[in-house]
Amino acid sequence: MNNILDEILAYSxxxxxxxxxxxxxxxxxxxxxxxGDSRKFFNxxxxxxxWAAMLGFKNDRRTPLSGKTDPDIFKYSVINNQAPDILRAxxxxxxxxxxxxxxxxxxxxxxxxxxxIVNIINExxxxxxxxxxRKLNEDPxxxxxxxxxxxDLFEN
Amino acid sequence: MIISKARIxxxxxxxxxxxxxxxxxxxxxxxxxxxxxxKLFNAFYWCFYDEMYKTDYGWLPVDSRNFLSxxxxxxxxxxxxNDIIESCxxxxxxxxxxxxxxxxxxxxxxxxxxxxxxEKNWKILNNGLIVSFDNEDGNRINLENLEAxxxxxxxxxxxxISKYIWFQGETLNELIDIKNGTTFKNAINYISYIEYYExxxxxxxxxxxxxxxxxxxxxxxxxxxENEFNRLSHEIERLEREIESNQYQIDNKxxxxxxxxxxxxxxxxxxxxxxxxxDLKHKKEKLESELxxxxxxxxxxxxxxxxxxxxxxxxxxxxxLLEKGYKKLNKFQKxxxxxxxxxxxxxxxxxxxxxxxxxxLDKKECFVCGNKFNEGSEHYRIIKERLDxxxxxxxxxxxxxxxxxSLNNKVTALLSTKNILLNTINNIExxxxxxxxxxxxxxxxxxxxxxxxxxxxxxxxxxQEKHGNKMTDSFxxxxxxxxxxxxxxxxxxxxxxxxxxxxxxxxxxxxxKKKDLNNIPQNTxxxxxxxxxxxxxxxxxxxxxxxxxEEFKKLIDKVEKKANDILYKITRANPNVITGKIVIDRDTxxxxxxxxxxxxxxxxxxxxxxLTKMCIINAMVLISNEYKNKSYSFITDAPTSDxxxxxxxxxxxxxxxxxxxxxxxxxxxxxxxxxKNEIDIDSLKQFNFNNVxxxxxxGANENLTxxxxxxxxEKII
Amino acid sequence: xxxxxRIILEIEKSFEEIQxxxxxxxxxxxxxxxxxxxxxxxxDKEFSNRDAINQIENKLYDIIK
Numbered sequence: 015m016n017n018i019l020d021e022i023l024a025y026s027x028x029x030x031x032x033x034x035x036x037x038x039x040x041x042x043x044x045x046x047x048x049x050g051d052s053r054k055f056f057n058x059x060x061x062x063x064x065w066a067a068m069l070g071f072k073n074d075r076r077t078p079l080s081g082k083t084d085p086d087i088f089k090y091s092v093i094n095n096q097a098p099d100i101l102r103a104x105x106x107x108x109x110x111x112x113x114x115x116x117x118x119x120x121x122x123x124x125x126x127x128x129x130x131i132v133n134i135i136n137e138x139x140x141x142x143x144x145x146x147x148r149k150l151n152e153d154p155x156x157x158x159x160x161x162x163x164x165x166d167l168f169e170n
Numbered sequence: 171m172i173i174s175k176a177r178i179x180x181x182x183x184x185x186x187x188x189x190x191x192x193x194x195x196x197x198x199x200x201x202x203x204x205x206x207x208x209k210l211f212n213a214f215y216w217c218f219y220d221e222m223y224k225t226d227y228g229w230l231p232v233d234s235r236n237f238l239s240x241x242x243x244x245x246x247x248x249x250x251x252n253d254i255i256e257s258c259x260x261x262x263x264x265x266x267x268x269x270x271x272x273x274x275x276x277x278x279x280x281x282x283x284x285x286x287x288x289e290k291n292w293k294i295l296n297n298g299l300i301v302s303f304d305n306e307d308g309n310r311i312n313l314e315n316l317e318a319x320x321x322x323x324x325x326x327x328x329x330x331i332s333k334y335i336w337f338q339g340e341t342l343n344e345l346i347d348i349k350n351g352t353t354f355k356n357a358i359n360y361i362s363y364i365e366y367y368e369x370x371x372x373x374x375x376x377x378x379x380x381x382x383x384x385x386x387x388x389x390x391x392x393x394x395x396e397n398e399f400n401r402l403s404h405e406i407e408r409l410e411r412e413i414e415s416n417q418y419q420i421d422n423k424x425x426x427x428x429x430x431x432x433x434x435x436x437x438x439x440x441x442x443x444x445x446x447x448x449d450l451k452h453k454k455e456k457l458e459s460e461l462x463x464x465x466x467x468x469x470x471x472x473x474x475x476x477x478x479x480x481x482x483x484x485x486x487x488x489x490x491l492l493e494k495g496y497k498k499l500n501k502f503q504k505x506x507x508x509x510x511x512x513x514x515x516x517x518x519x520x521x522x523x524x525x526x527x528x529x530x531l532d533k534k535e536c537f538v539c540g541n542k543f544n545e546g547s548e549h550y551r552i553i554k555e556r557l558d559x560x561x562x563x564x565x566x567x568x569x570x571x572x573x574x575x576s577l578n579n580k581v582t583a584l585l586s587t588k589n590i591l592l593n594t595i596n597n598i599e600x601x602x603x604x605x606x607x608x609x610x611x612x613x614x615x616x617x618x619x620x621x622x623x624x625x626x627x628x629x630x631x632x633x634q635e636k637h638g639n640k641m642t643d644s645f646x647x648x649x650x651x652x653x654x655x656x657x658x659x660x661x662x663x664x665x666x667x668x669x670x671x672x673x674x675x676x677x678x679x680x681x682x683k684k685k686d687l688n689n690i691p692q693n694t695x696x697x698x699x700x701x702x703x704x705x706x707x708x709x710x711x712x713x714x715x716x717x718x719x720e721e722f723k724k725l726i727d728k729v730e731k732k733a734n735d736i737l738y739k740i741t742r743a744n745p746n747v748i749t750g751k752i753v754i755d756r757d758t759x760x761x762x763x764x765x766x767x768x769x770x771x772x773x774x775x776x777x778x779x780x781l782t783k784m785c786i787i788n789a790m791v792l793i794s795n796e797y798k799n800k801s802y803s804f805i806t807d808a809p810t811s812d813x814x815x816x817x818x819x820x821x822x823x824x825x826x827x828x829x830x831x832x833x834x835x836x837x838x839x840x841x842x843x844x845x846k847n848e849i850d851i852d853s854l855k856q857f858n859f860n861n862v863x864x865x866x867x868x869g870a871n872e873n874l875t876x877x878x879x880x881x882x883x884e885k886i887i
Numbered sequence: 888x889x890x891x892x893r894i895i896l897e898i899e900k901s902f903e904e905i906q907x908x909x910x911x912x913x914x915x916x917x918x919x920x921x922x923x924x925x926x927x928x929x930x931d932k933e934f935s936n937r938d939a940i941n942q943i944e945n946k947l948y949d950i951i952k
Contacts, residue, residue: 016579019587061480068484071491097481099594102587103488109584110495118505121498125580126573164479164602167486324930366894369925376936377921377943703951706917709909713901721897798890 018105022128023091027063028136031082033143037150038062038087060093064100066142067135071107075141076134108134171326172831173214173803175262180242180255181216182209183867185880192833193861196826199835199883200849201865203628206881207835210865211807214833215336216240217259217274218322219329220299232276237297238289240276243876244869246287249280254295263326270326271302272318301326327802330360335791336805347435351759352428354786358759361794362725367718374711378704379410385700386687394691402687409680416676420669423662430659437652444645447633454626461619468612471605478605486598496588499581506578510571517563524564527557723756725793730754732789733782736828740781740820752782761786781813784821792828804832815839819857826859835865854887862887891926895919916950 029038042056056062070076093101108131112121124130149156149163156163178188183206201207216222221229222239232240241257249255258275276297284291301318305311313321323329347353359365386403393399517523526537530553535542543549733752750765763782788804795801804825813821818838825832839849854862864886869879898918902911924939 016576017583018580019583055476056480057476061476064480065484068488072487099485099591100481102584102591103485103492106495106499106584106587106591107488107491108495110491110493110498112498118501122502122505122574122577122581125502125577164475164483167483167602363890363894363897366890366922366925366929369929370921373925373928373936373939373943374921376940377947380940380944381947699948699952703947705907706909706914706951707947709905709907710914710917710921713898713905717898717901 018125018128018131019094019102022101022105022132023094024089025128025132026086026089027132027139028079028083028085029063029087030079030140030143031084033066033140033147034084034087037066037143037146058092058096059088060096062146063087063139064093064097064104066146067104067139068142069145070138070140070142071104071111073141073145075145076111076137077141077144078137079140104135105131108138111138171263171265171800171802173261173833174264176213177258177260178210178213179259180245180257181213181240181259182206182242183876183881184209184213185242185244185869188881188883190863190883190885192831194831196822196829196859196861197831197833198822198839198854198859198862199833199865200837200839200862201835201881202837203625203632205837205865205867206883207837207865208807209881210883211336211805211835213259214261214805217261217272217299218327219332220274220319234294235289237276237278237294238287238292241278242880243287244878244880247877249286251280251283254279265326268303272300272322272326273302274299331791331794331802335802351755351761354754354759354761357787357790358722358725358729361790361797362721363797364718364721364725367714367721371711371714371718374707374714378707378711381700381703381707382684383407385698385704388698388700389687389692392692392694394693399687399690402683402690405683406680406687409676409683413673413676413680416669416673420666420673423666423669427659427662427666430655430662434652434655434659437648437655441645441648441652443633443636444648447630448645450626450630450633454623454630457619457623457626461616461623464612464616464619468609468616471609471612475605482594482598483602485595486602489592489595492588492591492595496585499585502581503578503585506574506581509574517560517567521556521560521563524557524560527553527560531557726754726756726759728793729786729789732793733785736785736788736824737781739824740785740817742820752785781817781821788825788828801830804829805835806833807835813838819853822859823857849886851886860887861885891922894926895922898922913951917947920946920950 038059041054041062042059090101093104109125111134112124112130114121149166172194173192175191176189178184180186199207199210212222215229216232219229221231222236223229230236238246241255245255245257254277256275256277258273260271260273260275263270263272277295278292279295280286280291281293282291298315299318301313301321303311386406390396390399390403530537531550534544534550536549536553541549730752737752750763753762753764754760755762761782763778791802791804815838818836822834825834839854849864862885864884865881866884867879868882895918899915902914905911905914920943924943927934928936928939
């Protein structure tokens with residue numbers, strides 16, 4: 015295959031178990047929750063992940079995964095179906111973050127398989143989850159004021 | 171007389187106790203539709219007259235079948251079994267010589283826990299009207315019920331005049347129909363002495379008839395032609411009886427006619443209202459459907475928000491990062507190209523190509539030095555070794571190239587996303603703004619629609635309350651009733667015409683017979699006492715009739731002049747729009763508004779009509795006050811809906827100046843500011859309105875019903 | 888001022904215009920009689936038209952001889 019965007023489809027991102035529970039599951043799915051919104055903001059798991067990844071990239075926060083991880087929450091093919099632009103952007107941004115200390119040929123060879131790209135995205139997403147976690151601690155209503163975390167997009 | 175204080179308890183929309191003071195001059199009560207103005211009017215009326223107004227029926231007494239209509243629904247709802255509720259209205263009234271307290275009350279007890287809206291489930295414990303005052307000796311007098319009613323009618327506020335000084339806007343048409351002269355004529359009667367003159371004339375006619383009869387008795391004794399005398403006598407008496415019975419029929423038919431005219435006018439109103447009702451219902455349906463549509467759109471946007479966010483909006487601000495990625499990819503591509511061009515085959519420079527080496531082996535000749543060699547020789551062996559090495563190396567390089575090519579393809583593939591992606595990102599901010607703009611617009615539209623819908627629902631409710639059970643969509647029923655009554659009217663008119671003609675004929679015949687009788691010679695020439703009496707009676711009758719006729723003319727002149735005074739003061743507000751004068755036709759008593767060239771206003775709009783009526787009525791009331799040397803508190807509900815703002819205010823100012831006390835309840839004088847109806851207080855102060863109240867509904871904030879909300883009166887100026 | 892008196896005053900204004908030979912004072916008496924009975928008719932429910940006519944008739948024979 016001559017396209018990372020095709021090869022990556024079979025891969026899955028990795029997410030720390032604590033973030034899967036406290037963020038992804040909590041704010042995705044159309045379930046009625048006691049005392050909160052009767053409908054959660056996100057429909058599918060990839061959505062908070064994509065958002066976390068974008069946050070991590072934009073805030074340049076890359077945190078290696080540690081502790082228990084959940085390796086199989088969704089496949090990238092899902093993102094490709096729903097939001098191909100997002101997938102493209104993630105991959106290109108990850109390419110931009112390949113280590114400049116290595117020589118060009120070496121960096122290029124990292125593209126042989128999507129593993130390195132996937133790893134980079136994982137770690138930036140992890141950083142993004144940290145940011146979201148902090149925001150939630152400061153303001154538990156962060157998600158219920160739907161427009162607030164949208165206007166935060168413009169913050170940076 | 172003025173009303174100085176009012177206390178209302180649990181009366182219709184007023185919950186528990188509401189107190190307020192009233193002053194001389196204009197007391198202005200402002201309130202939007204449904205706030206409780208008409209109920210306040212009802213309170214005044216019920217206190218004085220123990221009656222309730224029901225549209226199409228008029229004023230009805232309160233009895234065991236309808237007493238709950240007096241009570242505040244919230245109080246009824248809150249009452250437990252065996253609880254007792256009192257509803258009362260107490261007014262303090264000051265006349266020239268006394269201060270009265272007038273109180274009407276009903277006290278009821280809930281007897282079971284069933285439907286609280288049914289009279290069956292309540293028991294009246296006591297009810298009654300009390301008028302209290304101190305008499306000249308300083309003793310407190312308390313009159314109750316019938317005595318109280320009679321006293322009020324005689325000494326405080328005669329019932330007859332009440333309909334001209336206490337009226338609701340909607341009954342304005344009943345009071346004065348400017349196209350129907352009879353209504354004006356009747357109105358004039360009420361305020362003048364004319365009725366008394368009429369009574370006198372009737373009485374004196376009766377007495378004249380009696381005396382004439384006595385005279386004939388005496389004349390018979392001295393007549394010189396007994397037969398003729400008796401014959402004529404009988405004729406005269408017969409004719410008198412016939413005239414009397416004919417008159418009786420005429421009077422009855424007139425009453426019938428009045429009833430039918432009223433029915434026609436009522437149906438006419440209902441037809442109009444039905445049209446309006448149907449119209450309103452259509453509007454309501456349209457608005458509801460629009461609102462539903464807007465709700466759906468908003469929900470769709472909400473649903474989309476999460477999708478849009480995840481699919482697009484989070485890309486905002488990633489330009490720099492993407493640029494970095496694309497830059498690196500460009501670097502990769504450049505490196506690849508450079509490496510490819512330098513060495514097409516990729517073989518090291520000290521290794522000739524395998525094709526070249528193979529050729530040398532086949533030809534058994536070295537192309538470099540020119541030596542020929544054999545298959546088993548050292549040259550052959552070295553060259554073969556070189557060939558194997560080159561082939562192997564080429565294979566290796568080919569593979570590496572494949573790999574690099576593949577990588578380059580990947581890079582190229584990623585680079586091809588650049589333009590579209592960067593383009594998309596550039597538009598995101600705009601996109602998000604548009605999304606939220608749309609959202610905002612839909613919500614504003616939703617708010618507007620809800621407000622409009624509420625207004626229409628209020629109007630529908632007002633119409634329904636007005637007509638109660640009679641509000642149906644049945645246009646054809648009403649139309650056929652209308653036509654039937656029109657026919658009846660024609661029929662009775664024609665009967666009346668015949669009766670009147672007959673009356674005229676009879677009276678003529680009577681006159682001749684009397685003359686003939688008097689011409690029969692008598693055998694005496696002395697004057698009978700009766701003749702002398704008759705002389706005086708006839709002279710008096712003459713004067714009564716003359717005075718009555720002149721009175722009429724005098725009164726109409728006065729009313730017309732006064733009405734024009736008032737009109738002039740009011741129309742100062744709109745000199746370019748309303749000009750003209752009020753003219754009362756002396757023959758038909760129809761009322762017209764003519765322009766200054768004396769041309770009839772062929773097509774008066776509602777505003778003109780209302781204004782004309784108001785001027786006439788006010789003129790009549792003021793003159794009546796002059797005549798009877800009394801003044802009464804002028805109370806009106808919603809008189810000015812058809813007038814513009816300036817005219818309305820001037821009208822109120824005039825009422826303020828002309829009447830000793832006036833109480834006006836209106837929904838006018840609100841302006842639409844800050845997305846709701848507010849009172850323009852500055853404008854009111856500008857006109858020196860010093861006693862202004864606001865009536866509003868309190869209790870629930872939405873979905874107001876009669877039992878969860880109630881009226882509240884608040885003094886604002 | 889009661890209504891009777893006011894009406895009497897109004898009527899008496901027109902007495903000046905009477906052509907016939909009539910004793911004005913007598914006429915005033917007759918007028919008063921009628922006015923009072925007439926007003927009583929409207930105010931007193933017990934007082935019937937017949938009563939009024941009878942009373943007036945009797946009085947008239949007394950006043951005008």
